[in-house]
Amino acid sequence: MTNKLLSSSNSRCKMLLKRLHYAFKVFLFIFMFLLLSMFIPLLRNTFLYPVWPKPWRHIGTVDLLMMEFFTEGPQNVASLNQCPAIVSPNVSQSDPRLLNIQTYDEISEDRIRYGEHKHFLPLLNEEKKRRLVQTYLVLSDALNRRGVQFFLRAGTLIGVLRHRGLIPWDDDMDIAIHVKDWMTVREVLSCIEGYVLKVDPIMHWKFFVNTSWYPFIDIFFYTGNDEYVWAITDYTRRTMVLEISHVFPLSTGVFEGIEVPTPKDTEIILRKQYDLDTCVSRSSNHETSQPLPEVDLPCSSLFYLYDMFHVNYVE
Numbered sequence: 665m666t667n668k669l670l671s672s673s674n675s676r677c678k679m680l681l682k683r684l685h686y687a688f689k690v691f692l693f694i695f696m697f698l699l700l701s702m703f704i705p706l707l708r709n710t711f712l713y714p715v716w717p718k719p720w721r722h723i724g725t726v727d728l729l730m731m732e733f734f735t736e737g738p739q740n741v742a743s744l745n746q747c748p749a750i751v752s753p754n755v756s757q758s759d760p761r762l763l764n765i766q767t768y769d770e771i772s773e774d775r776i777r778y779g780e781h782k783h784f785l786p787l788l789n790e791e792k793k794r795r796l797v798q799t800y801l802v803l804s805d806a807l808n809r810r811g812v813q814f815f816l817r818a819g820t821l822i823g824v825l826r827h828r829g830l831i832p833w834d835d836d837m838d839i840a841i842h843v844k845d846w847m848t849v850r851e852v853l854s855c856i857e858g859y860v861l862k863v864d865p866i867m868h869w870k871f872f873v874n875t876s877w878y879p880f881i882d883i884f885f886y887t888g889n890d891e892y893v894w895a896i897t898d899y900t901r902r903t904m905v906l907e908i909s910h911v912f913p914l915s916t917g918v919f920e921g922i923e924v925p926t927p928k929d930t931e932i933i934l935r936k937q938y939d940l941d942t943c944v945s946r947s948s949n950h951e952t953s954q955p956l957p958e959v960d961l962p963c964s965s966l967f968y969l970y971d972m973f974h975v976n977y978v979e
């Protein structure tokens with residue numbers, strides 16, 4: 665009797681083990697398949713399409729692993745930096761380069777045709793926009809004088825291509841600098857009368873007027889190998905892994921009437937990362953840090969408000 669019971673529970677146990685074994689094999693197969701497909705870009709980009717960041721589709725997995733695990737920023741970036749002398753900024757409010765700033769005074773809430781378009785109203789008033797561009801000129805003159813190369817990136821670069829200036833519903837500027845220049849950048853930008861450089865060990869720095877930190881210029885640093893440059897700051901790496909052959913030698917574009925340094929193939933770089941025909945509203949207000957509802961629209965639905973370039977008409 666006991667023997668019989670034992671043997672039946674024994675065989676049930678065996679059956680369970682067999683099933684577990686089978687499930688494990690299936691799991692192992694799927695796991696191996698996914699692991700293998702990670703290294704075959706065509707498979708990787710197909711199977712992981714929904715979760716794989718768009719700018720990573722063109723980059724080998726081995727390179728991405730290198731970037732992720734072997735990217736190190738400099739140490740002690742915030743250590744005290746004595747200015748040998750405070751220098752004057754050399755860019756005044758009446759600088760002729762500030763004469764061509766685009767203003768959107770006539771675009772206000774009562775002009776919009778649909779409620780959701782209110783997320784695309786101009787964000788900076790003329791005074792703040794002028795301050796932003798003046799701050800940029802101070803930064804660019806100072807860096808150029810010391811031979812530090814930089815270029816515009818992300819939303820600011822979209823602005824160059826699509827709006828020939830700031831994206832109207834945006835409020836900051838993003839620039840990229842090679843990390844080898846971080847000490848020079850700190851030294852140069854910390855010592856300008858009336859301006860502040862805020863340094864941060866994660867290598868996302870900000871430059872602004874001493875009387876108001878808003879609006880500001882965002883400074884990101886990159887490193888690179890023979891083929892790519894990528895951001896030191898990890899949360900920026902999804903939008904900043906660029907093929908060197910598309911970046912250098914740098915080119916120039918027009919931003920609010922001034923000449924600005926851009927990557928060599930701005931449009932190629934941007935199309936690999938973004939859908940330029942879709943206009944995306946801000947996810948937060950930089951002045952109040954308040955999160956905002958993110959709204960996507962075909963840019964062509966905003967043609968009645970703004971002139972845009974390089975945009976396809978979408979129904």
Ligand SMILES: *[C@@H]1O[C@H](CO)[C@@H](O)[C@H](O)[C@H]1NC(C)=O
Pocket residue numbers: 751752753754805806809856
């Ligand atoms: C402004 O010009 C002076 C004289 O040419 C120069 O010494 C100084 O470094 C300049 N300031 C900046 C921020 O480049």
Ligand SMILES: *[C@@H]1O[C@H](CO)[C@@H](O)[C@H](O)[C@H]1NC(C)=O
Pocket residue numbers: 857858859874875
């Ligand atoms: C900002 O800089 C100017 C020029 O150096 C100075 O006169 C002023 O006191 C500074 N303001 C603040 C709030 O630090």
